[in-house]
Amino acid sequence: MxxxxxxxxxxxxxxxxxxxxxxxxxxxxxxxxxxxxxxxxxxxxxxxxxxxxxxxxxxxxxxxxxxxxxxxxxxxxxxxxxxxxxxxxxxxxxxxxxxxxxxxxxxxxxxxxxxxxxxxxxxxxxxxxxxxxxxxxxxxxxxxxxxxxxxxxxxxxAEGYTPDWDGMAAFKGQIVHPQTWPDDLDYTGKQVLVIGSGATAATLVPAIAGDCAHVTILQRSPTFYRTGRNAIPIADELRQLDIKEEWIHEIVRKKILYEQAAFTRRCLAEPEAVKADMLADVRAHLGPEAAVDPHFTPRYRPWRQRIAFVPNGDLFATIRSGQTSVVTDEIERFTEAGILLKSGKTLTADIIVTATGFHxxxxxxxxxxxxxxxxxxxxxxxxxxxxxxxxxxxxxxxxxxxxxxxxxxxxxxxxxxxxxxxxxxxxxxxxxxxxxxxxxxxxxxxxxxxxxxxxxxxxxxxxxxxxxxxxxxxxxxxxxxxxxxxxxxxxxxxxxxxxx
Structure with a gap:
């Protein structure tokens, strides 16, 4: 039994x-x-x-x-x-x-x-x-x-992954993980430091940047991003033709799957060419003088880690406008006012968001x-x-x-x-x-x-x-x-x- x-x-x-x-x-x-x-x-x-x-x-x-x-x-x-x-x-x-x-x-x-x-x-x-x-x-x-x-x-x-950095208890502000985001967190007019640059950060930052005094993305290493309109033109065209939604769903689904598979194969076969295309896309959103290297040039080939999709380039719009900045460095320790980096630079913050993944x-x-x-x-x-x-x-x-x-x-x-x-x-x-x-x-x-x-x-x-x-x-x-x-x-x- x-x-x-x-x-x-x-x-x-x-x-x-x-x-x-x-x-x-x-x-x-x-x-x-x-x-x-x-x-x-x-x-x-x-x-x-x-x-x-x-x-x-x-x-x-x-x-x-x-x-x-x-x-x-x-x-x-x-x-x-x-x-x-x-x-x-x-x-x-x-x-x-x-x-x-x-x-x-x-x-x-x-x-x-x-x-x-x-x-x-x-x-x-x-x-x-x-x-x-x-x-x-x-x-x-x-x-x-x-x-x-x-x-x-x-x-x-129940909880997200946050590394155990030295000095975290000394920080006088709030430390928040996106997975357990407090309903009453007030970031209006605050200096917000987001640790991590993956899909969570790419989603969160555009949503809060307009309300914060400033948002800083701190990353140890960059992430690959893809941008595009948040729309499927063929779906819109088929709806104008009064095609059944079941048919539109199946047609668009197969089209996306085909294109995704082709892109994955190209990432494996031509990683440097794909990397160049993706960095050119980022530069097109940030402007020709943008520091694509080191802040947006990952150390791994495309698709060795998940690629973050940025609809309508909204993350890059906040960076170009000055609402958001990106820092590529490693954490030495937390301080009362923020974070001391291994380069010796300090970042001050009222709120630190650890967009550092999950367990x-x-x-x-x-x-x-x-x-x-x-x-x-x-x-x-x-x-x-x-x-x-x-x-x-x-x-x-x-x-x-x-x-x-x-x-x-x-x-x-x-x-x-x-x-x-x-x-x-x-x-x-x-x-x-x-x-x-x-x-x-x-x-x-x-x-x-x-x-x-x-x-x-x-x-x-x-x-x-x-x-x-x-x-x-x-x-x-x-x-x-x-x-x-x-x-x-x-x-x-x-x-x-x-x-x-």
Whole structure:
């Protein structure tokens, strides 16, 4: 039987049983719920979400100007046309998700403020027993399910990553991380120092610069930026022709995917040419005399880290106007009035914003066990980035680095629903991936290749993630164009799947 972690002095709560438990009500979890209702309509499922509402990333982050850095034609679902500007605000994304929930009757399946504490697989009962806690009341709850679907994303929502710099306690102003932005933070007329120059800074700075006395972006190393209009001309033209939104969504989606794939290939094949084009774009926004080197010339090739999209060049407009300045240096220590840099220069500030990334979280930051024995996902090898060797009846949605996260939500959902239907049709109750005979001597590697993609959050947290093999079946390829054809062709007769 499953081991339930309930204190001796606390009564065991009643057990609710489902066919599937979905973890998280962000883009992944809401997408999973939709596909379950369509492709597995006879399955009982519940979505457990730790926050007070749906949205995931788009609920956690509430800093000024929060918006997508992927277009909504691909960040949106394939089944729900997007009709607004391609780069959308968090409020617009949550409104879109709310429509998906309302239009498909998903609200009845979602339990909010349910934080999962542990999950134990019972080899005898062929089910997961999940212990959850109500975040508002502290009440402990028990759920059981034959299949556990992890849709919680890959970072810790409770707090962002802030390095432990020397002297932080001495600073007399406020230190704020964008992930936990205070609702009452007043930056009007203040000197604001933003540490970091990635997508968060590129979003935040244009939103606050007009209200601050001045904003300074302090970066250790530059980021690649792409600019463009926040519009898709072909979408606007098709709407003028009164084309159905479903058709527009599909046409624009395919066009964007094709162009993104072509750009990625060019980044790998002609990195110096792409770099020159991107720096020329920055110079065009800042003016011919702008200091593109060193402030906008990264040390890595394009797409080795995520490229920040700047719609309508708004970040560069604040720099050109003098509202924002950029400093490239390293921090020696914090002072009472700001920061002392290793160059000896000092930066004063009333507010310091640490736009320094997030904490990577493995599959759920949950205490997993199998038959009461602790499960360490880092000891497993991934099957195509969505299942793990030796772990029964569990799938994980992990999106794409160089394309919209939600593209993989739809693909993985198709696979999981097909797997569930296959298990029902063949009368089996357990499945887990296993290395085949020909895979036994395969090199086992980290989750991703640092030479291919190496942002700070991934390098800091690689030790938390499962391993990959050097064969396509045993890694997350990060290639949507290949996976969209490979996933539907996965054969459950493959010895990589062990059914019981």
């Amino acid at each position: 499953s081991m339930i972690n309930v204190p001796d002095n606390e009564a065991t709560p009643p057990l609710e049983t489902f066919d599937v438990v979905v973890v998280g009500a962000g883009l992944s979890g809401v997408g999973a719920a939709y596909h379950l209702t369509r492709q597995c309509p006879d399955r009982r499922f519940v979505v457990l979400e730790s926050q007070e509402s749906f949205g995931g990333t788009w609920l956690t982050h509430r800093f000024p100007g929060i918006r997508s850095d992927s277009d909504l034609y691909t960040l949106g679902y394939r089944f729900k046309p997007w009709t607004g500007p391609p780069i959308a605000t968090a409020a617009e994304i949550r409104r879109y998700m709310g429509e998906v929930i309302a239009e498909n009757g998903l609200a009845a399946h979602i339990r909010y403020r349910h934080a999962i504490v542990s999950a134990d697989w019972s080899p005898d009962d062929k089910r997961w027993t999940i212990v959850a806690v109500r975040t508002d009341t502290g009440e402990r709850l028990l759920f059981a399910a034959n299949f556990l679907w992890m849709c919680q994303g890959y970072y810790r929502h 990577l979280s493995g599959p759920g930051a949950i205490d997993f066990s199998i038959g009461g024995q602790a499960l360490d996902f880092t000891d497993t090898v991934t099957y195509r980035g969505m299942m793990f060797t030796g772990v029964p009846n569990l799938a994980w949605i992990f999106g794409y680095f160089r394309a919209s996260w939600t593209l993989r939500v739809d693909l993985v959902a198709d696979f999981v629903c097909r797997l569930l239907n296959h298990m029902q049709a063949t009368g089996v109750s357990e499945v887990q991936p296993a290395l085949r005979a020909e895979d036994q001597d395969m090199p086992i590697l980290p989750w991703t290749d640092p030479e291919d993609f190496n942002p700070g959050y991934l390098m800091r947290g690689m030790h938390l993630l499962p391993k990959r093999g050097d064969k396509p079946d045993w890694q997350h390829s990060q290639d949507y164009w290949a996976e969209k054809d490979q996933f539907p062709a996965i054969d459950f007769a493959d010895p990589a799947f062990v059914f019981k």
